Amino acid sequence: MSxxxxxxxxxxxxxxxxxxxxAPHKTLLEVLREDLGLTGTKHGCELGECGTCTxxxxxxxxxxxxxxxxxxxxxxxxxxxxxxxxxxxxxxxxTFADLGAAQCGYCTPAFLLxxxxxxxxxxxxxxxEIKHALAGNLCRCTGYIKIYEAVELAAARMRGEVAQPxxxxxxxx
Amino acid sequence: xxxxxxxxxxxPRSLRxxxxxxxxxxxxxxxxxxxxxxYPNMKRRHQEPRVVISLMGIEELxxxxxxxxxxxxxxxxxxxxxxxxxxxSAVAGAAQLVSTPLLRNMGTLGGNLCLDTRCNYYNQSxxxxxxxxxxxxxxxxxxxxxxxxxxxxAVSSSDVAPVMVAIGxxxxxxxxxxxxxxxxxxxxxxxxxxxxxxxxxxxxxxxRLPAPNGWDAVYHxxxxxxxxDFPVLGVAAWIQWNGKKVGExxxxxxxxxxxxxxxxxxxxxxxxxxxxxxxxxxxxxxxxQPSKPMDNTDFDLSWRKQMTRVYVKRALEELRARx
Ligand SMILES: Cc1cc2nc3c(=O)[nH]c(=O)nc-3n(C[C@H](O)[C@H](O)[C@H](O)COP(=O)(O)OP(=O)(O)OC[C@H]3O[C@@H](n4cnc5c(N)ncnc54)[C@H](O)[C@@H]3O)c2cc1C
Ligand code: SF4
Ligand code: FES
Ligand code: FES
Numbered sequence: 001m002s003x004x005x006x007x008x009x010x011x012x013x014x015x016x017x018x019x020x021x022x023a024p025h026k027t028l029l030e031v032l033r034e035d036l037g038l039t040g041t042k043h044g045c046e047l048g049e050c051g052t053c054t055x056x057x058x059x060x061x062x063x064x065x066x067x068x069x070x071x072x073x074x075x076x077x078x079x080x081x082x083x084x085x086x087x088x089x090x091x092x093x094x095t096f097a098d099l100g101a102a103q104c105g106y107c108t109p110a111f112l113l114x115x116x117x118x119x120x121x122x123x124x125x126x127x128x129e130i131k132h133a134l135a136g137n138l139c140r141c142t143g144y145i146k147i148y149e150a151v152e153l154a155a156a157r158m159r160g161e162v163a164q165p166x167x168x169x170x171x172x173x
Numbered sequence: 174x175x176x177x178x179x180x181x182x183x184x185p186r187s188l189r190x191x192x193x194x195x196x197x198x199x200x201x202x203x204x205x206x207x208x209x210x211x212y213p214n215m216k217r218r219h220q221e222p223r224v225v226i227s228l229m230g231i232e233e234l235x236x237x238x239x240x241x242x243x244x245x246x247x248x249x250x251x252x253x254x255x256x257x258x259x260x261x262s263a264v265a266g267a268a269q270l271v272s273t274p275l276l277r278n279m280g281t282l283g284g285n286l287c288l289d290t291r292c293n294y295y296n297q298s299x300x301x302x303x304x305x306x307x308x309x310x311x312x313x314x315x316x317x318x319x320x321x322x323x324x325x326x327a328v329s330s331s332d333v334a335p336v337m338v339a340i341g342x343x344x345x346x347x348x349x350x351x352x353x354x355x356x357x358x359x360x361x362x363x364x365x366x367x368x369x370x371x372x373x374x375x376x377x378x379x380x381r382l383p384a385p386n387g388w389d390a391v392y393h394x395x396x397x398x399x400x401x402d403f404p405v406l407g408v409a410a411w412i413q414w415n416g417k418k419v420g421e422x423x424x425x426x427x428x429x430x431x432x433x434x435x436x437x438x439x440x441x442x443x444x445x446x447x448x449x450x451x452x453x454x455x456x457x458x459x460x461x462q463p464s465k466p467m468d469n470t471d472f473d474l475s476w477r478k479q480m481t482r483v484y485v486k487r488a489l490e491e492l493r494a495r496x
């Protein structure tokens with residue numbers, strides 16, 4: 001692979017313009033992790049079967065393991081690294097941490113981004129709408145309930161409500 | 174990392190340009206739309222094109238014009254179109270049942286209708302396949318599902334294709350020889366390797382849905398999980414109503430053969446009479462007889478066959494309930 005010619009593209013990564021050169025058959029996942037040093041995006045199955053590689057491409061949640069890097073010329077990519085602003089965690093990151101919605105954390109960047117895209121389109125989702133939106137992301141640790149609760153709590157806070165976690169979501173019944 | 178093999182990637186802006194690029198590349202070239210079928214397959218070395226030609230930059234393929242749907246429309250867009258939800262809801266419903274929201278944001282209608290056939294002995298990594306000395310569909314000589322068989326039995330696993338066959342949609346193809354219109358039912362072959370009648374250098378441009386005109390259709394899907402999984406059985410049922418009676422009917426099965434399989438006897442069992450419990454049972458039985466899933470997907474074979482009866486019955490009951 002070393003002496004193969006590279007392609008160079010310009011794109012926006014987490015709101016910043018970026019230029020990157022890489023072998024033309026690389027996926028966006030590989031370009032992010034290996035050529036841009038952004039290892040927040042995780043690799044799992046690499047076949048579209050787990051969701052852990054999810055990023056937002058022009059605001060839409062897609063699987064970076066099945067998108068070519070060269071297809072991203074001129075487009076806007078958002079990864080988990082872009083979520084915190086000025087040292088402040090995103091409300092979803094806060095609630096995921098507080099409610100135990102992240103355990104091993106391997107699935108977490110993807111869940112955060114899918115939830116962010118959901119809340120941008122629908123600030124007041126029902127539990128069912130959250131479940132459907134997150135139905136392409138596997139988590140082997142949490143059992144999902146804490147993830148749904150964290151999305152609900154963050155949604156409330158992002159709507160400007162003063163919302164606290166319920167006692168049982170912190171300590172159980 | 175499970176990496177793609179090396180290839181050249183081309184991004185034409187028009188159909189003409191795409192056809193010229195394919196002509197240049199010859200058999201080494203392949204079209205790609207969303208890539209959710211082709212790229213996993215390339216990672217497992219099922220397909221090894223040296224030139225990959227993306228159709229996503231061609232404006233004409235992304236068009237939605239009345240009942241004509243461009244093939245590069247994503248499944249997400251297809252499943253949330255308001256006009257579809259009213260009239261041709263079975264198409265939107267089947268698109269909504271494909272895999273996951275993330276895959277539906279990427280996967281297209283055209284890719285779904287041209288989806289490669291699937292088999293437990295085939296959808297595996299190169300190393301896995303090598304360890305069983307491969308199979309007839311790629312790199313090998315024998316079929317592990319039916320070792321004495323001269324053909325491959327890989328399964329048609331598209332959710333939308335059975336609906337298109339049932340409602341009588343037409344596909345518009347453009348190739349070096351010009352344009353042709355093919356009824357969905359004649360687009361598929363019952364052969365796991367040569368599963369399409371389309372030539373490799375033809376592009377599927379759009380799908381013409383029949384206008385709403387007293388017909389109704391539903392799609393029911395059997396799979397292990399409520400998300401992610403391919404159908405192990407799909408039932409598309411279409412009825413042209415004639416008052417309270419069934420004028421014409423078509424029942425098409427997905428996931429049981431190498432093509433979306435129409436069971437003519439099941440449709441015939443319904444025609445000319447109201448949709449009574451007896452008529453539904455007769456149609457379900459007629460669909461059960463020729464439903465012959467092979468032991469190469471998820472779930473037990475005989476149970477999948479039995480479920481044909483159950484799913485045909487449910488589909489017809491739903492059509493009756495909303496008439
Ligand atoms: C984990 C997983 C789960 C899945 N589950 C399902 C499921 O439940 N149901 C289901 O139906 N599918 C499923 N799929 C398959 C696939 O994601 C969808 O069928 C999708 O719609 C394919 O579309 P695409 O645009 O990504 O196809 P691509 O990968 O781009 O193309 C697929 C094939 O069609 C050809 N092609 C594409 N468009 C055209 C065109 N316009 N003209 C000519 N040839 C064309 C390509 O050359 C290629 O051979 C799943 C895939 C994965 C990875
Ligand atoms: S049906 Fe047989 S030849 Fe076809 S993919 Fe499966 S094992 Fe291979
Ligand atoms: S790594 Fe599993 S879906 Fe991309
Ligand atoms: S927290 Fe471990 S996989 Fe989700």
